[in-house]
Amino acid sequence: GAGVSQTPSNKVTEKGKYVELRCDPISGHTALYWYRQSLGQGPEFLIYFQGTGAADDSGLPNDRFFAVRPEGSVSTLKIQRTERGDSAVYLCASSPTEGGRGTDTQYFGPGTRLTVL
Amino acid sequence: DAKTTQPTSMDCAEGRAANLPCNHSTISGNEYVYWYRQIHSQGPQYIIHGLKNNETNEMASLIITEDRKSSTLILPHATLRDTAVYYCIVRVTGTYKYIFGTGTRLKVLA
Numbered sequence A: 001g002a003g004v005s006q007t008p009s010n011k012v013t014e015k016g017k018y019v020e021l022r023c024d025p026i027s028g029h030t031a032l033y034w035y036r037q038s039l040g041q042g043p044e045f046l047i048y049f050q051g052t053g054a055a056d057d058s059g060l061p062n063d064r065f066f067a068v069r070p071e072g073s074v075s076t077l078k079i080q081r082t083e084r085g086d087s088a089v090y091l092c093a094s095s096p097t098e099g100g101r102g103t104d105t106q107y108f109g110p111g112t113r114l115t116v117l
Numbered sequence B: 001d002a003k004t005t006q007p008t009s010m011d012c013a014e015g016r017a018a019n020l021p022c023n024h025s026t027i028s029g030n031e032y033v034y035w036y037r038q039i040h041s042q043g044p045q046y047i048i049h050g051l052k053n054n055e056t057n058e059m060a061s062l063i064i065t066e067d068r069k070s071s072t073l074i075l076p077h078a079t080l081r082d083t084a085v086y087y088c089i090v091r092v093t094g095t096y097k098y099i100f101g102t103g104t105r106l107k108v109l110a
Helices: none
Strands: A005-007 A010-013 A019-024 A031-037 A044-050 A053-056 A065-068 A075-079 A088-095 A112-116 B009-013 B018-023 B033-038 B045-050 B061-064 B070-075 B084-091 B104-109
Touching: A005 A088, A010 A019, A019 A088, A019 A112, A031 A075, A044 A065, A044 A075, A075 A088, B009 B018, B018 B084, B018 B104, B033 B061, B045 B061, B045 B070, B070 B084
Parallel strands: A010 A112, B009 B104
Antiparallel strands: A005 A019, A019 A075, A031 A044, A031 A088, A044 A053, A065 A075, A088 A112, B018 B070, B033 B045, B033 B084, B061 B070, B084 B104
C-alpha cells in the first residue's frame, strides 16, 4: 500500500516568508509525528498528534512553528516569519498505534527539504 | 534526560556481521530501545526494537545487556545495501519525544 507522503519535496523561500509543509500519513494510522533534521544530525522531535489533537508539542522550537491535523489524517506544519536557521529536512512519520507504547513503529515519509534564503 | 551514544562511523566487509553498539545508560525501566536506519536522502526505516530480552527479526538481531544500559544491533550478513546511518533511539519517559542522537554511519565494503 501507499506509504507516508510529503509535499512539496523541496521548498525554497525567502527569509520572513510563511511556509506550509504537508504530510499524508498511511491510511488508518492514528498517530503522527513531525521531526526536523539538520545536516549531519539525527531527526529532532517536533510534535506528536494522536488523532486530531496535539498530544505533545514540546519539541516545537518557538511560536513561529505550528501544526494542525483537523480531520485526524493529513497534517500541515506551518512556519511563520521563516529564518535561515529553519533550513532543514522536515520529516513526518505515522504509526498505527498510540504513541509511547513499545509497539509504536513509526513509518517515515521522504521529507521536505526547506531552504530559507 | 534520555540520551543515546553511538560511534560516529564503522566499516564492515560485505558478507560479514556488522555489530553496532549503543549506550543508553539513562534509559528508564519500562522504555524500549528502537533501532532505525536512514539511507541517503530517504526517511528513516524501522529495523527492530526491544525491552529486556534479545530480539531477532528478518532484518537484524538486537542484544540488550542485562542492566539495559547498552545494546548491540547485529546485521548477520551485511550487504552493500546496508550502507546507511543507524540510529539507536529511546523515548523520554512521560512524553512522546523520541531521541535519535547522531547515529552510526555504517559503510559496507565490497
